[in-house]
Amino acid sequence: MTRKYIIGSRGSELALWQANFVKRRLQDLFPDIPTEIKIIKTTGDQMLDVALSNIGDKGLFTRQIETELLSGTIDLAVHSLKDLQTEQPDGLTIGAVCEREVPNDVLISRSASAIGDLPKGARIATGSLRRKCQLLNYRPDLEIVEIRGNVPTRLNKFAESDLDGMILAFAGMQRLGLGEGISHLIPFGTMLPAVGQGAVAVEIRSDDHQLRELIDKLDHTPTRTCVTAERAFLRQLEGGCQVPIGSLATILDDTITLEGLVGSLDGNIVYRDSVTANANEAAESGVRLAEILIAKGADKLLAENREQYGNSAGMVM
Numbered sequence: 079m080t081r082k083y084i085i086g087s088r089g090s091e092l093a094l095w096q097a098n099f100v101k102r103r104l105q106d107l108f109p110d111i112p113t114e115i116k117i118i119k120t121t122g123d124q125m126l127d128v129a130l131s132n133i134g135d136k137g138l139f140t141r142q143i144e145t146e147l148l149s150g151t152i153d154l155a156v157h158s159l160k161d162l163q164t165e166q167p168d169g170l171t172i173g174a175v176c177e178r179e180v181p182n183d184v185l186i187s188r189s190a191s192a193i194g195d196l197p198k199g200a201r202i203a204t205g206s207l208r209r210k211c212q213l214l215n216y217r218p219d220l221e222i223v224e225i226r227g228n229v230p231t232r233l234n235k236f237a238e239s240d241l242d243g244m245i246l247a248f249a250g251m252q253r254l255g256l257g258e259g260i261s262h263l264i265p266f267g268t269m270l271p272a273v274g275q276g277a278v279a280v281e282i283r284s285d286d287h288q289l290r291e292l293i294d295k296l297d298h299t300p301t302r303t304c305v306t307a308e309r310a311f312l313r314q315l316e317g318g319c320q321v322p323i324g325s326l327a328t329i330l331d332d333t334i335t336l337e338g339l340v341g342s343l344d345g346n347i348v349y350r351d352s353v354t355a356n357a358n359e360a361a362e363s364g365v366r367l368a369e370i371l372i373a374k375g376a377d378k379l380l381a382e383n384r385e386q387y388g389n390s391a392g393m394v395m
Contacts, residue, residue: 082112083289086143086152089117090228095253096278097156100176100296107295116152118143144170147281153289155281159274159305164313166281173282173293178301179249181276181326183209183269185262186236187243192262193217200242203232207343209245211322212269214345229254245269249276270324270339270350273308277301300329303360307336310364315340315376321383325367332357338367340376343383349374 083104087097097115104113120142139161146152148169159175166172190196193216200217203225204210210222223241225232229250236244245264251257280293304327311325322345325338334357339350349371355363368376 080111081288082114083154084152085113085115086118086146086155087115088120088139088143091254092229092250093156093158096158099253099278100154100156100280103176103296104292108292111292116146118146118152144281147283150283153282153286154293157279157281159277159279160272162274162279162281164273164309169284170281171284172279173290174280174296175298175302175305176278176280176296177298178304179252179276180263181271182248182266183245183264183271183275184248184251184260185243185264186233186246186259187261190243190261193243193264193268196220196242201240203236203239203241203244206245206272208272208322208324208341209269211341211343211345211348212324212339213245215341215348216268216345218345229256233259247271247275266326266337270326270337273312273323273325274305277305303327303329303334303357307334307360307364308338310361311336311338311368312364314365314368315371315380321380325364327360327363329357334360334363336363336367338371340371340379342379347375347379349376349379 085097085101087093101113101115104111120139140157140163143155144167147155148167154173185193187196193213196217198219199221201221201223202213203223205224205226213220213222225235225244227235229246232244232246248260248263251260280296282289282293307327308325312323315323322341322343323339325336327334327336333354335352335354337352339348341348351367351370353363353367353370
């Protein structure tokens, strides 16, 4: 009897797009293998009235899904890679990292075509300390407004508000067919993305060798290499939702370039640098960049931020 594989996913429109994307890829590659999606509600889905920076939960969007994966009620889990902790729970592994979408953040605005065009004192919505830090570093006059919810929910809230703008990820807008609503693709010089932003991860049990052989066909080596560097950078810094950290790796031929930053919550201080290395030294490049920023003073910023919000290593929004 052919084994049926159950895919675990959050229930948001974007999460289900990602789960169905993986499901279609598997069906295209292995048409005789049945698959099914199971929706699982996570802590992050249940606490929509609390700022992410105040929750302090390392498995905010993943713990319940990973619990079902470990118990065997699902066989694989599909995540936005940026939601995953930098270390998987015992017994789990990232079986595949799918090809990355454009990782930039974007501006949504009714009137401005770029962040620089926003009026003085403009009110901008984001639920991310990383975005807030970089916005205030670039435009200290801006007023940052907290916003939570999935992509359509945020867009609806924005449409019903008097806000001047909102920041979202390009990947979510594009995947949901909402690209026409983007006012500006924010360049990396202005805003580095979250670690792993735009990439989809497929998590499986470490001992499920049969499934691992199938999932391996979905793995995109350049994306895997880039996010390996970014996640090593984050892991070395021990950053979490309460710390403004951004990072982006790119590959050209056999060379990987990794950029990263650590900033203060008010955007007054930003430590930013980059390193280059051979692509087979991706993890080492992440560690090296983290140590460069720590030497510049990032460790003091990290300590101050954790003192204010608590310590939660893992994902960065």
